[in-house]
Amino acid sequence: MRVRQEAVPGTLPVGERATLRVTVTNAGLADAQDVTVTDTLDPALTLDVAGLPDGCARAAGRAVTCGGPGTTLLPGQDVTYDLPVTVDPSLQDGAEVSARAEATASPAEADGTETAEAADAALLTAPVRAFADVELVMAAPPVVNAGDVIGYLLTVTNHGPARAAGVTVRSRDRGAGATVTDRPAAECPGSGRTVACDLGDLAPGEVRTLTLAIAPASSVPFENCATVRTAGRDRDLADNRSCASTTQVEPSPAPAEFPPPPGGQDRPPADRGEPPAEAPYDEPAQPANESFAPAAEDADAKDSGGEGDGVAEEPRTAGEVAAYGLPVTGVSLWMLALGVPLLLAVGLLVRFLSRRERAGRAR
Structure with a gap:
């Protein structure tokens, strides 16, 4: 019996699905009966039970068995089992995982009697490759009044599949004389026009937000950009930079306020369509009974x-x-x-x- 094991792909992607391919060959001159393959997986590998091929099942612990009683290989014949696994997303780039596959069979003599059990084992050691996809999106108001401070919201997302190690964000404004008036002190210490933030490691799917405030020196359109980087492998670098542009306008003048009329009461508007009423004139009364x-x-x-x-x-x-x-x-x-x-x-x-x-x- 000969057993061979390989990883597909050769470098296992962290956080993604991969395959452990086990091939058993009958290198003897007699039939191999009750061929059984037992593969014990590394703790960093998770078996996809639903994707197991026919004839394979989970065994005790971290083992999986394929074949068994009734499985026969003729001389020179082989059988292959593809075992689906997922690599732990917390592994760092360059780490290694292992799996040990063992094949056993009972050769049969010409008279039909079984001889001593034949066995072979293969130890697989495969490196892993950790890929993350870190994205940065910067948002700012499109229009502000001249002289106002511009607020920025930076959103960093790790789309995985692996953990993003050593994530940093860097922002440097494009306007001369601009001043950074507010920044997160914990993630972005220091001062000056350049903002450097250390976010550490980001798990797959993790989102972090940062807020900045910048006071431009002039009223021309102001653009600010930022970039994100990871110490590991980034699968997509196109979404690592983001910019936001803001236009500054002069504020509208406030409407004029007229003082109230004397006495604190509003006078009703005069009706120009009618002439002013004449003052009443009282006619002297006639003496009674006097002609x-x-x-x-x-x-x-x-x-x-x-x-x-x-x-x-x-x-x-x-x-x-x-x-x-x-x-x-x-x-x-x-x-x-x-x-x-x-x-x-x-x-x-x-x-x-x-x-x-x-x-x-x-x-």
Whole structure:
């Protein structure tokens, strides 16, 4: 019996599925009966039971058996079993795993009797290759007011399949005179325009976030970039760099505020479609039970025995004019105020002329 074992691929990928291929050959001259293969796996290898080929099953501990009673190999005949396994994702790049395969059989003599059991064993030692896929995404607001600080969110993700060892993030702004105003002190110590962060190891599927704040020196569009690196093997380097650009604009002026009117109350807007209302005018009340009578003649005319022809009446006040029935309905106050002095002036003139006429008659 001859047994041979190999890893497919030759370097096992950490965190991914691989195959241990075991081949048993009957190198003797007689038939090999009840051929049994037992493969004991390294603790870093996990057997995929559902993917085992026909004739194979899990055995005690970390062993798997294939073949068994009824399995016969003719001289020169061989049989191959592919055992699916998954490599532990926590293994570091360059580590080694092992597996020991042993084949046994019972050769039969020509008369049908079985002879002593034949056996062979093969020890496989295979290196592992750890590949990770570390991705960095940087996000920032597309627009801020001029003079504002720009905030950045950096998201680091290990897409696996292996653990990412020694992950570091580095950011260096592109604007001269810009200032880093905030950074995570634990992961990104130090000062200056360059930010260097040490995240250590990231397990497959692990996500880490970082926040930065940068104050640009000018109001031109500002771009900031960052990169992520791992000390191990990175399967995809295209997603290791990310940039974010922000445009700065002048803030809009605040609307003007007008002081409130005196007294703290808002005045209602004037209605320009209607004329202003006139001030009310109260007409003097007529004395009760008093009839209108003509004005008495001038006392001087009575004394002189004249009949009063051509003698002007005494001027009346505005109230008297209204009381004697002067139609004032619809007349505004300013017209009434102008008419009163005019009436007084005419009355004085008539009185003056009347006295001159009486004086002439007396002579």
